[in-house]
Amino acid sequence: MSSLAPAISVTIDENSTFGALNDTASVSAIREGLTLEEINDAIAKTHIGGAVFVGILMLIGFVGNLHVLLIYSFRTKPSNHRIFILCLGVLDMVTCSIGMPFILVDLRYPLMFYATAVCKILRFVNYFMCASSALILLVIAADRYRMICIPLGKQMSQTVAKVSCGIAISIGFAISWPAPILYGYSAEHTGVGNITGVRCWTEERFKKTKYQAYFNFILMFIVFGTFAVLCVLYSMIGAKIFKHKTFKSTVTDSKSVPLSTTGSSKDSSGTKESPMQSTEDAEEELAMDTSKAFNSVEKSSSYKLKFKSNDLPWRSPGKIFKIGGKYKEYYIDKTSGQKEKKKMSKEDTRTRRITFIMFMITLVFFCSFMPHLSLKIVVFMKKDFLETVSPAGLYLYNTFVWSFFVNNMANPIIYGFCDKIFVRELRSFYGRLPCFSR
Known part of the structure; x- marks a missing residue:
C-alpha cells in the first residue's frame, strides 16, 4: 500500500521553495564556490534519518510480504479473505521492491535526479499502489459488512471478490494516470550563485498551472471519502458484533x-x-x-x-x-x-477473527498517515517552520514524514499475531528446515 502522501505534500508545499534553503539546516554551510554535488550532499545528510527509516521498513516489508504471498498462495484454502490478502500482498510487495527504493534514491539525490522517465514511472507506481489499496479496503469492508450484518443474505462469492478487486485496481489506474504527465524534470534554483539542481517533481510546464492542485484535490477527496465510508461500515460491524455478544450472554443466563x-x-x-x-x-x-x-x-x-x-x-x-x-x-x-x-460456533469465531484482521489492516493503513499529515499541516500553517526548526527537529521531521510506509510492512505482522493458519504454516515451513528442526 503505497502512499498518497506525495499528493498531499504537493498541495501543501507546492508554493514553497525547495532550493536547499527551505529544506535543510545546513544552509549555513552553503557558500559561494560550492558545487552542485556538495550542495546536494549537504541536503542529503539531513535525510539520513528518513533513508534509514524507509530502508528498515523496506527490508521488513519485503521479507514479510514474501512470506504472505507464499503461504496464502500455496498453503491456504480458497476463500474471499485469501483473495483480499493476496491482492494487498502484491501491492505491498511492489511498493517495497520498487516504490521505496525510488524514495531512497530521491533522498540521496534531492537535487540531482536526472532520470526523467524513471521519475514518471515511479511516481505513477506510488500513486497507483496506494489508490488501489484504499479501494480494495472498501471491497473488504463491504464483504465483512455482509458477513456480519446480513448473514442470511446473499454473500460475496469468490468470483465476485476477484472481479471487485480487479475493478478497484482499474479505478486506481484511472485515478493515477495524471501522475506521469504532471511529474518529471523540475529545475530548482539552489540559491547559491547560478547553480540549479534537478528534482523529480512537478514538470516545468505545469508549475504555473492549477493542474497539480486539481489532481491532489481529487486524490485527497478520495482518501477522506474512503476513510469516512470505512468508518461507517466498521462502526456498523462493531455494533452488530457487540449486540450479538450481549444477546448471546443474556440467552445463556436465562432459563430455557x-x-x-x-x-x-x-x-x-x-x-x-x-x-x-x-x-x-x-x-x-x-x-x-x-x-x-x-x-x-x-x-x-x-x-x-x-x-x-x-x-x-x-x-x-x-x-x-x-x-x-x-x-x-x-x-x-x-x-x-x-x-x-459446535460447527456453527466455530464458523462464528472464524468470521469474527477474519473481520478483526481486516479491521486492523484498515486501521493501520490510515493511522500510518497521521504523523505525515500532522507534520505537513504544521509546515502549511507555519511557512517558516523548516527554516526555524533546530537541526535535531529537522532530522526528526525528515524521518517521520515517511511514516505512511509503515502500512506496507505491517500486514505480515498483523497476520502473525491474529491469523492462526498463517502462524501454523509459518512454523511448519521453518520446522522442516535442518537448522530449525534440531
Whole structure:
C-alpha cells in the first residue's frame, strides 16, 4: 500500500521553495564556490534519518510480504479473505521492491535526479499502489459488512471478490494516470550563485498551472471519502458484533423454557407464560434475520426441527424466537445437535477473527498517515517552520514524514499475531528446515 502522501505534500508545499534553503539546516554551510554535488550532499545528510527509516521498513516489508504471498498462495484454502490478502500482498510487495527504493534514491539525490522517465514511472507506481489499496479496503469492508450484518443474505462469492478487486485496481489506474504527465524534470534554483539542481517533481510546464492542485484535490477527496465510508461500515460491524455478544450472554443466563410450535408453553403448575420478556425487543429484531432460515428447515422423523449449519451462522440451536407474534422454540435433534452447534460456533469465531484482521489492516493503513499529515499541516500553517526548526527537529521531521510506509510492512505482522493458519504454516515451513528442526 503505497502512499498518497506525495499528493498531499504537493498541495501543501507546492508554493514553497525547495532550493536547499527551505529544506535543510545546513544552509549555513552553503557558500559561494560550492558545487552542485556538495550542495546536494549537504541536503542529503539531513535525510539520513528518513533513508534509514524507509530502508528498515523496506527490508521488513519485503521479507514479510514474501512470506504472505507464499503461504496464502500455496498453503491456504480458497476463500474471499485469501483473495483480499493476496491482492494487498502484491501491492505491498511492489511498493517495497520498487516504490521505496525510488524514495531512497530521491533522498540521496534531492537535487540531482536526472532520470526523467524513471521519475514518471515511479511516481505513477506510488500513486497507483496506494489508490488501489484504499479501494480494495472498501471491497473488504463491504464483504465483512455482509458477513456480519446480513448473514442470511446473499454473500460475496469468490468470483465476485476477484472481479471487485480487479475493478478497484482499474479505478486506481484511472485515478493515477495524471501522475506521469504532471511529474518529471523540475529545475530548482539552489540559491547559491547560478547553480540549479534537478528534482523529480512537478514538470516545468505545469508549475504555473492549477493542474497539480486539481489532481491532489481529487486524490485527497478520495482518501477522506474512503476513510469516512470505512468508518461507517466498521462502526456498523462493531455494533452488530457487540449486540450479538450481549444477546448471546443474556440467552445463556436465562432459563430455557420449552415451547410448542403454537407459540406458548406451560410450566409445571400448568400456568401459561411468555418467556424472556426482558429481551423481547432484541429477539423480535433477530427473528427478522432468522425468518428466512426457517424456510430451509427440515423435519426429522421425530418431528423435531433440524437446522442446516449454514442457515444460521449467527444463531445457536435450541433458542426461543418470536415469530409472527408467537414464541417458538427451534432446536436440533439429539443425534446431531452438539456437532451442528459446535460447527456453527466455530464458523462464528472464524468470521469474527477474519473481520478483526481486516479491521486492523484498515486501521493501520490510515493511522500510518497521521504523523505525515500532522507534520505537513504544521509546515502549511507555519511557512517558516523548516527554516526555524533546530537541526535535531529537522532530522526528526525528515524521518517521520515517511511514516505512511509503515502500512506496507505491517500486514505480515498483523497476520502473525491474529491469523492462526498463517502462524501454523509459518512454523511448519521453518520446522522442516535442518537448522530449525534440531
